[in-house]
Amino acid sequence: MKIFHVEDDADIREIARMSLEMVGGFHVDQYEHADAALAVAAEARPDVLLLDVMMPGMTGPQLLAELRKMDHMAHVPAIYMTARVQPQEIEAFKKTGAVGVILKPFDPVTLGQEITEMLQSKAA
Template identity: 35%
Template sequence: MVTSASKRILLIDDEPDVQWVVQTCLEKIAQWTVITATSAEEALLKASAEQPDAILLDIMMPKMDGYMFLDALWAKPEMQFIPVVFLTAQAGLLEPHHYETLGVKGIIAKPFDPLTLHRAIASALNWELDT
């Protein structure tokens, strides 16, 4: 397992309330750095510049949805190694084999438990928590 200390997470979600909850919880509880993007287009720029350890991705976004983002992200060789976890209200609609064939490491349903979100992310990414 990889340790989760000092992780940098790129959160892509167009809902400010979701961004605030995720960022606050992950920074306070897990001590991770959270980089936010409100659109897939913005996220592509930030992923390239910031080289995050993982990406939390909402599927339903305007203009470029999560699936289109994955195609654009993984079209860049330097981005293919970044693990992605879906954070979505559509979790119940997706079969595990569906997201696995996309190369996504896991799926976390909205609404989620803010106090255990970091554990769900760490589990999906096979990271060992320090606390």
């Protein structure tokens, strides 16, 4: 399972990579911001998009809108990660076409499982 992860905070990128690779058994490709992600998006074939919401430059939802314009990215399940926790905000994120929202701070031991469950509930 390949995860396409965009997150501007280097420490959180590192924690997420260790959590997803060592505990979750995923393969993770990481990008610091939307520009870096878009530069490789044409060649990338991920199984899931994991996008931080608040980033300098393009936000997660804006990046997702750009990615969706590409045929091969149009239907890849997307999950947001955010420190914004208002219930209305979570609903708004889901309306932009994400299968789920992971709240920061996340639990590194169960992060992979959380993503798997979101993908399964989408498939069901």
